[in-house]
Amino acid sequence: MECLKLRDLLSLRKGKCDIASHSLNDEVQNAQKENRFRGSPRTPVKSELVPGGVPRRKCCTPDRIQLTPSKPLDKPSPEPWSPTANLRMLISAASPDIRDREEKKKELFRQIENEKVPPAADVIQLTAAAAAQEGVPDEFGHQRPSRKQKSLGLLCQKFLARYPDYPLPTEKTDISLDEVAAELGVERRRIYDIVNVLESLQLVSRVAKNQYWWHGLPGLALTLGVLGRRGEQLGYAQQLAQLQRQLDGKEEEEGRDGGTGSQPASPNTRSKAVCMNSRKDKSLRIMSEKFVMLFLVAEPRTIALDAAAKILIEDGQPESADSSKFKTKIRRLYDIANVLTSLGLIKKVHVNERGRKPAFKWVGPVTPGRPDGAVDAEDPCGKMAQLAAACRLQFEEDCKGSECGRKDGSVRGEAAPVVVTPAT
DNA sequence: TGCTCCCGCCAACGC
DNA sequence: GCGTTGGCGGGAGCA
Numbered sequence: 112m113e114c115l116k117l118r119d120l121l122s123l124r125k126g127k128c129d130i131a132s133h134s135l136n137d138e139v140q141n142a143q144k145e146n147r148f149r150g151s152p153r154t155p156v157k158s159e160l161v162p163g164g165v166p167r168r169k170c171c172t173p174d175r176i177q178l179t180p181s182k183p184l185d186k187p188s189p190e191p192w193s194p195t196a197n198l199r200m201l202i203s204a205a206s207p208d209i210r211d212r213e214e215k216k217k218e219l220f221r222q223i224e225n226e227k228v229p230p231a232a233d234v235i236q237l238t239a240a241a242a243a244q245e246g247v248p249d250e251f252g253h254q255r256p257s258r259k260q261k262s263l264g265l266l267c268q269k270f271l272a273r274y275p276d277y278p279l280p281t282e283k284t285d286i287s288l289d290e291v292a293a294e295l296g297v298e299r300r301r302i303y304d305i306v307n308v309l310e311s312l313q314l315v316s317r318v319a320k321n322q323y324w325w326h327g328l329p330g331l332a333l334t335l336g337v338l339g340r341r342g343e344q345l346g347y348a349q350q351l352a353q354l355q356r357q358l359d360g361k362e363e364e365e366g367r368d369g370g371t372g373s374q375p376a377s378p379n380t381r382s383k384a385v386c387m388n389s390r391k392d393k394s395l396r397i398m399s400e401k402f403v404m405l406f407l408v409a410e411p412r413t414i415a416l417d418a419a420a421k422i423l424i425e426d427g428q429p430e431s432a433d434s435s436k437f438k439t440k441i442r443r444l445y446d447i448a449n450v451l452t453s454l455g456l457i458k459k460v461h462v463n464e465r466g467r468k469p470a471f472k473w474v475g476p477v478t479p480g481r482p483d484g485a486v487d488a489e490d491p492c493g494k495m496a497q498l499a500a501a502c503r504l505q506f507e508e509d510c511k512g513s514e515c516g517r518k519d520g521s522v523r524g525e526a527a528p529v530v531v532t533p534a535t
Numbered sequence: 536t537g538c539t540c541c542c543g544c545c546a547a548c549g550c
Numbered sequence: 551g552c553g554t555t556g557g558c559g560g561g562a563g564c565a
Contacts, residue, residue, distance in 0.1 A: 258563045303556060445540055
């Protein structure tokens with residue numbers, strides 16, 4: 112039943128598959144769209160600020176915004192049984208964690224909307240997390256935001272709060288990096304970090320210098336499907352399992368050689384398609400894609416940070432997996448993880464190996480590309496599996512007859528992936 | 536003490 | 551040459 116409704120959703124966004132495969136893989140087209148801004152150059156968000164400069168969560172098109180300025184999450188949806196509503200309900204029902212997150216999200220929006228005249232720097236404090244932690248007084252007794260209050264995750268939440276989760280297919284929401292940075296009171300550099308990760312999930316796409324389009328969550332299931340399949344084709348599951356075994360057995364050795372002592376994954380498990388050396392290939396967007404791929408193919412869906420870092424380092428530069436590279440990769444993974452956590456796709460956990468080993472657990476929808484539709488141990492009712500089935504159907508429908516459903520599993524703009532052979 | 540990750544330098548890139 | 555983009559690592563906050 113739910114699946115049929117999701118199929119209806121697809122009819123609204125035909126061609127999304129092309130978009131996904133395009134921006135995931137087609138560097139050439141990315142280059143072509145440089146400075147070719149196809150939409151209206153204005154950023155509607157600015158006009159939606161309350162006098163104090165607090166961004167108000169958008170729920171629809173700019174026109175409708177003026178008519179219905181109240182936030183969408185606190186009011187009944189105008190289309191309570193729309194396909195997207197069904198999907199959201201499924202997601203929400205599937206996990207208490209996700210329900211908690213929704214509540215926190217509502218609280219965040221509530222605070223942002225209710226607070227009056229907050230200077231940009233103070234906006235940082237208007238979050239659920241910030242409410243629990245006061246800023247640190249400086250030498251003048253002023254409250255300066257704590258480290259947590261300035262975190263990328265929190266910044267990402269505020270960023271996300273500006274745009275509707277499920278924009279109408281017809282509406283084009285522009286994002287001006289300069290404006291967003293100014294309104295959130297941060298440097299543009301930080302916005303790049305967020306946008307890059309969002310771009311890896313197709314939640315936004317770059318249309319010109321400083322300009323992005325907001326796509327929102329409707330295409331997320333499709334994107335996860337594509338990433339999941341690519342992850343499988345790249346042999347990430349085998350790499351991960353192999354590395355996990357190595358890490359488990361060589362903890363002591365690892366401590367001596369700076370944390371990169373494990374042998375690189377066998378060349379057989381590395382696809383030529385992912386060899387990366389250029390600046391672009393090392394971008395946060397690519398790294399984020401691969402990080403997500405790891406989650407989508409991993410079983411269980413918990414990945415230690417060091418394991419992910421090793422795979423991502425060795426993916427591109429097997430010969431230079433030194434300690435500094437490892438540390439840098441870890442830093443970047445933290446950046447990515449913060450954004451993914453804000454999106455509610457992963458959550459931080461610790462695996463019990465010699466105290467607390469940082470790891471992240473996938474709490475988002477199960478990848479639709481996964482054939483098993485595996486039921487989480489924490490999902491005994493199988494609601495996640497239900498969502499997985501819905502997502503899988505959506506994914507397959509979207510890809511039917513389109514290039515991203517090529518038999519070899521490759522996607523448009525990308526060479527057919529090399530068949531990988533797991534190392535013995 | 537080690538984990539976490541903010542911050543901003545500066546180089547690659549594109550026009 | 552200049553503005554944009556974003557890799558990178560120092561170092562400080564935090565548990």
